[in-house]
Amino acid sequence: MHPTNKDIVILLKSVAAAYTLTGVNQFRIIAYQKAADAVEHLTQEIYDVWQNGHLDEIPGLGPIIRQHLDEYFTNPVGSYLEKQTQKIPAPVYKLMQSPGIGPKRAFRIVQEFKLDNPKTIFEDVKSLAAKNKIVELEGFGEKSQKEILKAINLYEERGQKEERMVLPVAGQMAEDIIMYMKQLPEVSEIQPLGSLRRKAPTIGDIDLVAVVEQRNAEKVINHFTAYSRAISVQGKGDVKASIMVTGGKRIDLDIIPRKRYGSMLQYFTGNKLHNIKLREYALRKGYSLNEFGIKEVKTGKMHTFETEEAFYEFLHVDWIPPEIREGGEEIKLALQHALPNLVEPKDMKGEFHVHSDFDIVPSHDIGMDSIEKMAKKAEELGYIYLALSEHNPAMSRVDESQAVDLIRRKAEAVAKIKTPVKLLNSLEIDIQPNGDLALAEDAFKYLDIAIVSIHSSFKMSRDDMTKRILKALAHPGVKILGHPTGRQIGKREEIEADWQTVFDFAKKHHIALEINAWHERLDLPEGLVRRAIQNGNKLVINTDAHAASQMDGLLYGVYVARRGWAEKSDIINTQPLDRVMSWIKGK
Numbered sequence: 125m126h127p128t129n130k131d132i133v134i135l136l137k138s139v140a141a142a143y144t145l146t147g148v149n150q151f152r153i154i155a156y157q158k159a160a161d162a163v164e165h166l167t168q169e170i171y172d173v174w175q176n177g178h179l180d181e182i183p184g185l186g187p188i189i190r191q192h193l194d195e196y197f198t199n200p201v202g203s204y205l206e207k208q209t210q211k212i213p214a215p216v217y218k219l220m221q222s223p224g225i226g227p228k229r230a231f232r233i234v235q236e237f238k239l240d241n242p243k244t245i246f247e248d249v250k251s252l253a254a255k256n257k258i259v260e261l262e263g264f265g266e267k268s269q270k271e272i273l274k275a276i277n278l279y280e281e282r283g284q285k286e287e288r289m290v291l292p293v294a295g296q297m298a299e300d301i302i303m304y305m306k307q308l309p310e311v312s313e314i315q316p317l318g319s320l321r322r323k324a325p326t327i328g329d330i331d332l333v334a335v336v337e338q339r340n341a342e343k344v345i346n347h348f349t350a351y352s353r354a355i356s357v358q359g360k361g362d363v364k365a366s367i368m369v370t371g372g373k374r375i376d377l378d379i380i381p382r383k384r385y386g387s388m389l390q391y392f393t394g395n396k397l398h399n400i401k402l403r404e405y406a407l408r409k410g411y412s413l414n415e416f417g418i419k420e421v422k423t424g425k426m427h428t429f430e431t432e433e434a435f436y437e438f439l440h441v442d443w444i445p446p447e448i449r450e451g452g453e454e455i456k457l458a459l460q461h462a463l464p465n466l467v468e469p470k471d472m473k474g475e476f477h478v479h480s481d482f483d484i485v486p487s488h489d490i491g492m493d494s495i496e497k498m499a500k501k502a503e504e505l506g507y508i509y510l511a512l513s514e515h516n517p518a519m520s521r522v523d524e525s526q527a528v529d530l531i532r533r534k535a536e537a538v539a540k541i542k543t544p545v546k547l548l549n550s551l552e553i554d555i556q557p558n559g560d561l562a563l564a565e566d567a568f569k570y571l572d573i574a575i576v577s578i579h580s581s582f583k584m585s586r587d588d589m590t591k592r593i594l595k596a597l598a599h600p601g602v603k604i605l606g607h608p609t610g611r612q613i614g615k616r617e618e619i620e621a622d623w624q625t626v627f628d629f630a631k632k633h634h635i636a637l638e639i640n641a642w643h644e645r646l647d648l649p650e651g652l653v654r655r656a657i658q659n660g661n662k663l664v665i666n667t668d669a670h671a672a673s674q675m676d677g678l679l680y681g682v683y684v685a686r687r688g689w690a691e692k693s694d695i696i697n698t699q700p701l702d703r704v705m706s707w708i709k710g711k
């Protein structure tokens with residue numbers, strides 16, 4: 125079993141704790157805490173990133189920690205990181221996982237009571253507290269004991285529901301509460317910040333900020349905590365509150381006057397590393413940043429900002445799209461006026477991956493709406509073209525000549541639809557474990573375009589998987605590699621493949637890589653989007669819709685593209701029809 129991101133986060137935090145307890149200097153401790161934070165917010169598995177030799181692309185990991193991780197991934201036994209953690213008894217780390225119990229208190233308790241079993245540590249501490257034993261420890265008191273019990277209870281309560289939401293789910297949740305908050309005329313503006321504004325693929329909690337006059341603050345906060353879906357109020361102050369809603373998810377609200385809106389947007393959009401880097405840059409210029417604005421360090425003079433653009437402008441930094449505020453190169457590029465011009469939702473002119481209900485005895489799920497209805501939806505969205513890409517006929521249920529007949533009949537059905545949208549007869553064809561395509565050769569002559577995707581045998585060696593994909597892509601009819609990594613967020617890991625080799629092959633043969641916008645897929649993941657673009661590959665953004673209404677979801681694919689630094693010209697379905705047709709013809 126490869127270590128997961130969570131394992132590595134715990135490892136790095138453990139090293140930070142071991143350093144704290146053994147008196148190592150503060151900067152090294154902070155470096156490990158920062159690194160743990162960076163890994164926690166990664167959207168790819170760090171092990172995969174390491175395997176592909178790209179650890180250096182993770183912002184927040186310095187060269188020394190990278191080197192230690194490299195050693196650890198190669199062989200954890202006897203590695204530097206493992207040795208550091210072994211200096212402290214294991215139950216200490218376990219106890220520290222409850223929020224509010226730091227390394228020092230955890231260490232004292234474990235040592236004083238000689239607790240040696242990490243599995244029962246929480247039970248052990250709880251029963252000690254029940255017998256009032258912790259109160260008796262020197263430096264601990266009634267209050268400490270209570271805090272510790274509370275922290276353990278909180279940790280255990282959260283236990284099951286720590287999972288992050290996928291972006292579209294969190295987006296909906298935010299939309300609902302924003303609509304509810306807007307019932308009050310006192311709320312003149314309200315919007316999501318944090319990871320939701322950055323359009324991260326997974327969201328921990330929802331952060332909202334509302335523009336409200338001071339005198340109306342109390343009313344607005346009361347309205348917020350009275351939200352019908354709130355199961356508990358986590359905190360309530362004059363200008364901020366937190367609620368927990370069904371499913372154990374948290375929503376934070378901050379209220380501010382108009383004149384500080386821009387500073388607030390900047391501060392709470394993050395991510396943390398971006399803010400740290402911006403703050404470091406500002407300090408060198410003699411300014412300190414906070415949620416209230418920009419302060420001149422020398423004079424103490426405070427500048428406030430109504431808009432975020434003005435905030436960045438004051439620092440002579442171009443406004444940075446939230447999707448790329450990740451603490452990488454973006455500030456440096458913004459200073460040089462060299463930020464990318466990211467693709468936008470309005471650039472999209474069509475898509476290539478929707479499933480209709482036209483029955484070709486598909487190998488997987490059939491769509492719910494007719495070709496006509498899908499075409500109508502495309503027209504409403506202002507699209508110029510649309511490819512109908514049902515799953516290939518199931519090989520177990522029809523023979524080759526029946527399959528060919530079904531594809532011919534679908535081509536005729538597509539041709540009959542009256543619509544201003546250029547319809548393309550397409551298929552999403554299974555890549556079989558040996559790399560063969562699950563479609564009779566004769567059927568290809570009825571297809572305008574074809575997507576190939578992996579829907580089975582996800583666990584294969586990296587070599588075999590790479591060969592399998594290349595073999596499929598070598599078919600001259602193939603134009604798109606569908607949902608390339610096969611991941612399903614929170615459910616299925618990415619397949620292992622040599623992406624550089626796949627990307628090179630796709631580029632050479634004018635095959636586009638898909639960004640599949642399906643909410644659990646968001647695949648290619650943003651990190652691979654970035655690499656593909658740097659490699660000169662072209663991408664397409666598709667919804668994989670199985671109903672006309674689902675075609676609205678293309679937006680989420682655009683967000684993934686933006687987080688991967690994609691510009692309009694990187695995405696084929698931003699292009700006019702003639703360009704698309706010449707790509708299809710192989711140019």
Ligand code: DGT
Nearest residue numbers: 318319326327328329331391392393394395396399
């Ligand atoms: P999440 O909720 O885990 O999906 O990720 P975020 O990025 O929404 O993180 P969250 O909710 O803890 O905080 C929201 C934003 O507030 C974060 O992106 C940046 C800012 N922020 C939070 N804590 C700090 C901090 O200690 N320093 C600075 N400068 N900014 C912070």
Ligand code: CA
Nearest residue numbers: 318319329330
């Ligand atoms: Ca958040």
Ligand code: CA
Nearest residue numbers: 329330331376
């Ligand atoms: Ca938050």
Ligand code: ZN
Nearest residue numbers: 552577606607
């Ligand atoms: Zn598929």
